[in-house]
Amino acid sequence: MQSSKFHNRNLIRATLLGGCAAALGFSAPAMAQVEEIVVTAQKVEENVQDVPIAITAVSGDALTAAGTTSLENLGQLVPSVTFRKGTTNANSAVVLRGVGTISFSIAAEPSVSTVVDGVVLSRSGQAFADLVEIERLEILRGPQGTLFGKNASAGLINVVSKGGTDTLEGEFTAEYYEGDEVRTRGTISGPLAENLTFRANGFFGKYKGNITNVAPFQTKDSKINGYEHLGFRGLLDFDNGPARIKIIADYYEADDDCCGEVTGVSRGAQLNAELNLPLGVAQGENQRFVSHNLVTQSLDRQWGLTVNADFDVFSDHVLSAIYGYRNWNNTELREGDFLPRAIVGTPELHDRGFVETDQQSLELRLASDQSKAFKYQVGGFYWKSENT
DSSP states (O other), rough: OOOOGGGGGOEEEEEEEEEEOOOOOOOOOSSSOOOOOOOOOOOSOOHHHGSSSSSSEEHHHHHHHHOOOGGGGGGGGTEEEEEEEOSSSGEEEEEETBBOOEEEEOOOOOSSSEETTEEOSSSSGGSSSSSOOOEEEEESSOOHHHHOOOGGGEEEEEEOOOOOSSSOEEEEEOOOETTTTTEEEEEEEEETTTTTEEEEEEEEEEESSEEEOOEEEEEEEEEEEEEEEEEEEEEEEEEEESEEEEEEEEEEEEOOOOOOOOSOOOOOOOHHHHTTOOOOOOTTTTOEEESSSOOEEEEEEEEHHHHHEEEETTTEEEEEEOOOHHHHHHEEEEEESSSSSOOOTTTOOOOEEEEEEEEEEEEEEEOOOTTTSSSEEEEEEEEEEEEE
C-alpha cells in the first residue's frame, strides 16, 4: 500500500506575514552563539543539556522547513523514530527504538505515549492530527513511566503549542503540490488586554489521491488514497508574572480514503478478470489501479479543551494544575477482499468499525526550585476514560 503522504511533490508556496513592528534591522554578529534550548521533559522548564535522559527537541520552524505536517513524517527528522502505517488510524503507530503497539482493540493502550500541552492522549490514533502552530516537539526515548504513566513504556512524544504574542501578528500560507494537492493555513495573534494575549489559527488540506479505482460503480478516473483535513484552534494566554494561565480549545476532522491495496502479482485468471484492470498495468510494483467496491476510509472527529495554570508559591515553588478534556470519534471502513463484487461461494470481507473515546484528566503538581542541589516534585493525577 502507499500512503498519500509520500508521493513525489513539486511545491509552490505563497506566504503572507503581517505585524505591527515598524522596522526590522539585521546585523552580522561578531561571534556565533548557540541558542539555549528549553524543554519540559521532566514537567519543568530546563535546559536540554541538563536533562539526564535521551531526548531530541525539534522546533516548530524546523518542522515547517522540512514539510513535516504530522507524526507520520517525524522519522525523517529524528533518529530511532519510525511510523508504522496501517490501513486505518486505529492500527497505525509511532515506534521508538523498535518498540511500539499496533492493535485494533480499543482496550490496548500505546507503549509510545503522546502528550499535547500537558494532556495525555488516551489512544494512539488521536495523535495523528496535523501539526499546526507547534512551538516544539520533544521526543523522549526509553521508559517514561515515572512522570508520564504506564502507557509510556517505550517513550513519549511531548507536543508544545505556540502561545500568544505581545504584538499583533498574522500569517497566511498557501501551498500547491503536484497531483492537485492543496494546503492552506492561517494564524493571528496579539494582545487583548494587560497581561492577556491570544492566538487563533485554522488550516485546510485536500488531496484526491494517487490510486485510480476502476470498479464498475465508480465514476471515470475515481481517485483514492487521498485526504481532506481541516481544523481550528484558539488560545488565551494570561501572564502577570506570579500567575500564568493558558486556555486552549481545538477542533479537528479528517476524511481519509487510504489505503487502497494494489495487486502487484497475478491473483489467478478468474480474479484477474474480475479486477478488470487496464492491460499492461494489472501487475507490477508501479501499477496505480485497483478495483474495489468498497473504499477503505478513516473518518476522524476530535475536539478538546485544555486549562494549564502555573502559580509561584512559597517564594521558590511552582504549583501547576492541568485539566484536559478530549473527545475522539473514529469510523473505519475497511475493504478486506479488494474485489469489485462478491465471488460466488466466497463471502465479501468488508468491515465497519466505530470508536468513541471520551476522556478527562486533572493533574496537580508542586515543584521546588530546580536550580538548587536538592530538588523535588510531588503531585497527584486523576484520569477517566470511557471507550465505546
